[in-house]
Amino acid sequence: MGHRCCGKQKVKRGLWSPEEDEKLIKHITTRGHGSWSSVPKHAGLQRCGKSCRLRWINYLRPELKRGSFTPEEEQIIIDVHRILGNRWAQIAKHLPGRTDNEVKNFWNSCIKKKLMSQGLDPKTHNLISSHQRSSNKIGGSSRPQPHDQQKPISVNFTTVNSQKKNCSAELNSSSSPIVTLYNAQQPPMVQTMATPPTHQYHDDQNPNAAWTSVKDPTFHEPSAESTLNISSSSSSSSMNLSVFGLLDNSNCLYAAGAQPFEAPRILLEGEQSMGSEEVLQQEKEKLLDMEMIKAIDQDMDASLMESSSFDFSFLESTLMSTGVTSHDLNSMADFAWNY
DNA sequence: AATGTAGACAACCGCACATAA
DNA sequence: CTTATGTGCGGTTGTCTACAT
Known part of the structure; x- marks a missing residue:
């Protein structure tokens, strides 16, 4: 299945699995994200770079505060x-x-x-x-x-x-x-x-x-x-x-x-x-x-x-x-x- | 128990902008 | 200057769950 921002590559969409999260965290904590477009390849993920970036920024970053708003x-x-x-x-x-x-x-x-x-x-x-x-x-x-x-x-x-x-x-x-x-x-x-x-x-x-x-x-x-x-x-x-x-x-x-x-x-x-x-x-x-x-x-x-x-x-x-x-x-x- | 509905949240899409080639 | 690429942002949609009927 194609993806607009990734051209020909077939990428997975929808919710992230814990395994995918783990791969992304491991990759970014050890090597940094560098160019987001290259992250999926290096991290072994079937996602587009944009999706990886979003997942990291909105969910996986360690400094994120979870829970209800005060x-x-x-x-x-x-x-x-x-x-x-x-x-x-x-x-x-x-x-x-x-x-x-x-x-x-x-x-x-x-x-x-x-x-x-x-x-x-x-x-x-x-x-x-x-x-x-x-x-x-x-x-x-x-x-x-x-x-x-x-x-x-x-x-x-x-x-x-x-x-x-x-x-x-x-x-x-x-x-x-x-x-x-x-x-x-x-x-x-x-x-x-x-x-x-x-x-x-x-x-x-x-x-x-x-x-x-x-x-x-x-x-x-x-x-x-x-x-x-x-x-x-x-x-x-x-x-x-x-x-x-x-x-x-x-x-x-x-x-x-x-x-x-x-x-x-x-x-x-x-x-x-x-x-x-x-x-x-x-x-x-x-x-x-x-x-x-x-x-x-x-x-x-x-x-x-x-x-x-x-x-x-x-x-x-x-x-x-x-x-x-x-x-x-x-x-x-x-x-x-x-x- | 089955179905419908609404809310919360995660993720995607498309556009704009910046920058490098 | 033009084009390609990457990134960030805001709007929208999709999915899951709890609750109501």
Whole structure:
């Protein structure tokens, strides 16, 4: 039987036998994989190189962590997915010992359903309108959601229990922030959250140490004045500008590949113009943002706003280099506004 | 007990990209 | 510059198992 990637050779397909596994492990541990296409020949396997590579990466590698996902891992997957979308390989990099395939399967079989049962679109992490849900049959449930027509809406990730025995990674009420989400059909709005975001920390020196959730010290309680409406004509992009630092705290919207665009600054009632020190501080922050945007710009073309063509791995490395880790993404993505 | 169904996971397929010839 | 080859990735399909009818 032929195989597309191996041409004429007849190769075995389907599940791997323990004997095949043994051969592959023996070969790779003693000689390394080198060129994957030559592995089957040298290891005495009737498989294609691609299949050997996949088997090794997804199943046989010694550093792989087996077993159910922990609640912390699940939270990381949700957080990173909110930013990166279906970039499973990138998401898996945040979870040592997990493979992209494993993450993808876990997402499709478990997390996706949880989100949908909460009325959230697993693609955008936004609330699904009742119309969308009934027409798309998302979640398979027609249970009406009282908040469908509202925005913004606070959704607590702790409300849904696992329906399957294997979904061991329950969302943890103590570590899950209340996230403010917006109906994608409504004009975007930036609003502070009802509760402070939490950051999760982990002792890098001690991999076995438990994750701890800490309230974001920079969080300020919402005030009536802090709600800000932003209108836009763009309708297709789902990019979260706040995540990218494209919108800074002085209403400065940064366009890709262009100089920052200073939106008209309207003083709120009772607000006083800033002193020179405040201005300096804001300029400093703006510069930091610009540094990051400049770095991103180097790797982005004019189609930045098409999320499909955006280099997320570069963004990630940029975020990392500025000290932002995946565990900080909770608070970053909490101000999700999509259009 | 037999059959159907859904979920979990493993594996495959096709495409895109990088690099060497 | 073009072509061939290898690798990585995301989407999809296949298989096994547990549970329901």
